[in-house]
Amino acid sequence: MSNRMVLSYTNSFALFRPKFNGHSIPSIYHTDVLSLTRHVSSATALSFCQLQASKLPDSPVTVASDVRYGSKQIISVDSPLYDYILTNVREPKILRELREETATMRGSQMQVSPDQAQLLAMLVQILGAERCIEVGTYTGYSSLAVALVLPEGGHLVACERDGKVIEVAKRYYDRAGVSHKVDVRHGLAADTLKSLIENGESCRYDFAFVDAEKKMYQEYFELLLQLVRVGGLIVVDNVLWHGRVSDPLVNDSKTLSIRNFNENLMKDNRVDISMVPIGDGMTICRKR
Numbered sequence: 144m145s146n147r148m149v150l151s152y153t154n155s156f157a158l159f160r161p162k163f164n165g166h167s168i169p170s171i172y173h174t175d176v177l178s179l180t181r182h183v184s185s186a187t188a189l190s191f192c193q194l195q196a197s198k199l200p201d202s203p204v205t206v207a208s209d210v211r212y213g214s215k216q217i218i219s220v221d222s223p224l225y226d227y228i229l230t231n232v233r234e235p236k237i238l239r240e241l242r243e244e245t246a247t248m249r250g251s252q253m254q255v256s257p258d259q260a261q262l263l264a265m266l267v268q269i270l271g272a273e274r275c276i277e278v279g280t281y282t283g284y285s286s287l288a289v290a291l292v293l294p295e296g297g298h299l300v301a302c303e304r305d306g307k308v309i310e311v312a313k314r315y316y317d318r319a320g321v322s323h324k325v326d327v328r329h330g331l332a333a334d335t336l337k338s339l340i341e342n343g344e345s346c347r348y349d350f351a352f353v354d355a356e357k358k359m360y361q362e363y364f365e366l367l368l369q370l371v372r373v374g375g376l377i378v379v380d381n382v383l384w385h386g387r388v389s390d391p392l393v394n395d396s397k398t399l400s401i402r403n404f405n406e407n408l409m410k411d412n413r414v415d416i417s418m419v420p421i422g423d424g425m426t427i428c429r430k431r
C-alpha cells in the first residue's frame with residue numbers, strides 16, 4: 144500500500160478532541176465555541192460549530208450533533224476497518240503491481256486508493272462510458288483502472304504535466320494491453336482541455352475525473368462541463384481535503400480553493416451532486 148491519506152472522520156473533531164503526539168490534550172485546553180468565535184469573527188465559524196459532529200467514545204461510530212438529523216450514526220473509518228475495506232477490494236493484478244511500484248516513488252500518496260479506483264471503474268461501467276478524460280494522471284493508477292473497463296474502441300484522454308511519471312504510466316498501459324485506448328497529453332491540463340474544446344469536442348465525453356492542481360478545480364470543472372455530455376459524470380477527488388475543509392481555523396490557499404469549490408457546487412444547478420466520503424472524499428457530479 145502507498146501511504147495515500149484516507150480521510151478518517153475522527154480527524155474532523157480535532158477542534159474539540161485535539162491530540163498531541165497521539166495523546167489527548169486535557170479538556171481545559173480545548174477550543175470551545177466562544178474562544179473559537181473570538182478567533183474567527185465570521186458567522187461561518189458558528190455555523191461550522193453548530194454542525195460539528197461528535198464521536199462516541201470507544202466506538203467506530205460518529206453521530207451528527209445537529210438534532211435535526213435524528214442522532215444519525217455513520218461509520219468512522221479507523222486503520223483496522225480500512226484494512227478490512229482494502230481486503231474487500233477486487234484489484235486487478237496489473238493495478239496491484241503498479242500501486243506497489245509507485246509506493247516506492249516520491250508522491251505515492253497522491254494515487255487514488257484501490258477502493259476509489261474500483262468505484263471509478265464501476266461508474267464508468269454503469270454509465271457505459273466510451274470517451275473519458277482524466278485531469279492529473281501521475282503514474283497511471285486511476286487511468287489504468289478506467290482503461291481496463293473501457294470497451295475496445297474506448298478512448299481516455301490522460302492529462303499530466305510531469306514527463307517522468309508519464310513514462311511509468313505508459314509502461315503499465317502497454318503491459319495491460321490498453322495503450323490503444325489511452326491518449327496521454329503531456330502539458331498543463333487546462334491547456335489540453337481548452338484545445339479539446341477548440342477542436343470541436345464539446346459534449347463528446349461521457350466521464351471525467353479531476354485529480355490535479357487543487358487551486359484550478361473551478362477552472363477544470365467549467366472546461367469539463369463543456370466537454371461532457373448531458374447525463375455524463377465529472378468526478379472530483381480530494382473534496383474533503385484531509386478534513387481541513389470543515390475546520391474554520393484552516394484557511395490556506397488550497398483548503399480555501401476546495402472549500403469554495405464545494406460551496407459553488409452546492410449552488411450549481413447545472414449538475415446533480417453526491418459527495419462521497421471515500422479516500423480523501425470524492426464528489427460525483429452528473430451533468431443535467
Ligand SMILES: C[S@@+](CC[C@H](N)C(=O)[O-])C[C@H]1O[C@@H](n2cnc3c(N)ncnc32)[C@H](O)[C@@H]1O
Pocket residue numbers: 253254255278279280281282283284285286302303304305308330331332333354355356
Ligand atoms: C494526485 S496526482 C494524480 C493521481 C492519479 N489520479 C492516480 O490516481 O494515480 C496529481 C497529478 O497531477 C499532476 N498535475 C498537477 N498540476 C497539473 C496541471 N496543471 N496540469 C497537468 N497535470 C498536473 C501532477 O503532476 C500529479 O502527477
